[in-house]
Amino acid sequence: MVKPNKELKNWYYHRDLINYYAFNLTPQCSILNIHHGNDIFRDSLKYKNYKSVNISKKSIFPDKKFDFIFISDSLSVVRDIQSLFHKLKKCSSPNTRLIVNYHNYFWLPFLKIAVKLGIKDPQKYTNWLNTDDVINLLSIENYQIIKVGQRLLIPVYIPVISYFINRYIAYFPVINKLCFTNYLISRPVNDNKIYDQTVSVIIPVRNESGNIENTIKRLPKLGKHTEIIFIEGYSSDNTWDKIIRVQNKYKKLDIKVFKQQGIGKADAVRLGFIKARGNILMILDADLTVPPEELTKFYEAINKDKGEFINGCRLVYPVQKEAMQFLNTVANHLFSTILSWILNIKIKDTLCGTKVISKKNYLHIARNRKYFGDFDPFGDFDLIFGAAKLNLKYTEIPIHYQSRKYGHTNISRFKHGWLLLKMTIFALFKLKFV
Structure with missing residues (x-):
């Protein structure tokens, strides 16, 4: 000061x-x-x-x-x-x-x-x-x-x-x-001609053996080159073996595989971002609740300079039965309204796992991370707050949120609510009352 x-x-x-x-x-x-x-x-x-x-x-x-x-x-x-x-x-x-x-x-x-x-x-x-x-x-x-x-x-x-x-x-x-x-x-806004860029899709996985091959089959080609990066974290099923088999089966695709050394989704995403070679970084959850086909919308938005930090939004289109419980929907709407006020940006859905950012801007967030500290185990708010602090243009893409077809969620719904409350208070004193 x-x-x-x-x-x-x-x-x-x-x-x-x-x-x-x-x-x-x-x-x-x-x-x-x-x-x-x-x-x-x-x-x-x-x-x-x-x-x-x-x-x-x-x-x-x-x-x-x-x-x-x-x-x-x-x-x-x-x-x-x-x-x-x-x-x-x-x-x-x-x-x-x-x-x-x-x-x-x-x-x-x-x-x-x-x-x-x-x-x-x-x-x-x-x-x-x-x-x-x-x-x-x-x-x-x-x-x-x-x-x-x-x-x-x-x-x-x-x-x-x-x-x-x-x-x-x-x-x-x-x-x-x-x-x-x-x-x-x-x-x-960028007035110059837009050229296709390279893309890295980061897929954190834990106990998702039944979704691995389906993810590869459904993932569209994005930009002039699509790099697919699986980050496997301490699965108790055969997820790792399944990833290796899929990598060998689809050799024409640029698939890379890494084992997570740290703990939590945020750590997995950061590892994937470090290893990525693409100009544009995307996060796709392996539970396939966000259809991989819809990543095309995210690519078009960032490549046409419609935003610098693109976040998925599950709260526009009808949600499949059992994909999101009623209390979760209410909590998401409530906290999104509060966070919109805190961040001075219109944000409708904070916890959609699909997020897109350029590698250049992500590196800016990483360098600025000391302002917030290591506060977020899932990584959603690390990126949202980091982008808000850097005044990146925030854009939301509505997605068709699906129910999980294989396995069980790795996140407690009550932990989600507690996380939202903690992150809201954290942002209040780091980004609003300053």
Whole structure:
């Protein structure tokens, strides 16, 4: 957290801005700050690859790509915001995060009073936009919206009170509409021609002997090459032998097999991701409750840049009888609603095992894992929270959830509920109350 310089005007508000932007950055990233007036970030963010452009002067945008672009409290003085977003695309790639913050119109009368009292410097407002206006302008210029949110119910320092209300109260629904600061995170969509990519399908297996060959038969060809990786973990049946037989039988397919050394599905998935050579990584559960044929939808979504982290959703189409019990369905809906609020993204199903991400973005999550620690035995939340922290574009693909045809589930339904509760509380303090 940035320490306040209480000699500066509006130090409390500026400190919150700096801390918020810093929270979203990644190590060794490049930053372009579009500002007017003083640059509040330059001395606080110790990044070597930092460039600022003052839009109150006739400045030329640098002809290079940046990882992050800031527009902080500047949209209100820009004459043509759409043109600004258009020009910034030459400084951007689909991996760039554009972070914008702007004042809530509700606070305009208070800002005028603050200027008269000398608390705030006078400023000529050319525009006063709401969030829908900003989203519309970004969408016209082909940006994807990743997150929208609010901060600071009390933008001035009142000992104890400001900290408590801004950290714990300001984020709650309805109350957050009164916050002083609106923020929005987006990214430019890939306008270039899309080429087929290589794919690695990771299949963690434990006591799934009866599903192994069926998985191979039903798995579609994905991209220009499909690598299939089985990670076997301490099966008590003949799953390992079955995998070896299938590997020998289907020699024309690129099938790799590894024995898990650690414990839990998360460990198996991480091993598979490390061994994978594909550009795109997919997780497919061996119980076949998610039809392998539907992986084509996931590939098309990520390859056409519809999202950067693609998650399956079991709660749209009708679910086969016995595939998901009523209490599990209710719990999934409840916790998904809560997590959507915590993560500031629309998420409908957290525990669908089918997830897709590029290897490049997964490696970013792995490098950033120390922020969360080793907290998730199944791996679903490790990826979801990691993607949310990196502001990856989240997209859900509805799937037709099937009942298991062979074997028994390896997960207790009550453990699932307890896990959801723990993960929700964990995310609250790691991603919301920050």
